[in-house]
Amino acid sequence: MSDNENLPLKIFHAFEDLYFEKDKGKLFDKIFSRYFVHADIDRYMDLYDVLVVLSKKHSLQFEEMVKELRENGLIND
Numbered sequence: 001m002s003d004n005e006n007l008p009l010k011i012f013h014a015f016e017d018l019y020f021e022k023d024k025g026k027l028f029d030k031i032f033s034r035y036f037v038h039a040d041i042d043r044y045m046d047l048y049d050v051l052v053v054l055s056k057k058h059s060l061q062f063e064e065m066v067k068e069l070r071e072n073g074l075i076n077d
Contacts, residue, residue, distance in 0.1 A: 038054065
């Protein structure tokens, strides 16, 4: 699995695992809303697909989002 597929999958799993922990859901929502505006999203896409689109077509914004997710302890290395 390439990094472009592995990292979105890692973020997807972290989202599923941590979203309902205290204040973490709000952090995910805040971060995603800031970066997902860059991706052309179909309303039927699931989170993983949106993350893949963002990573492939808007890699700079994806990298910034990953950095922010790490800084907030939502994903690790």
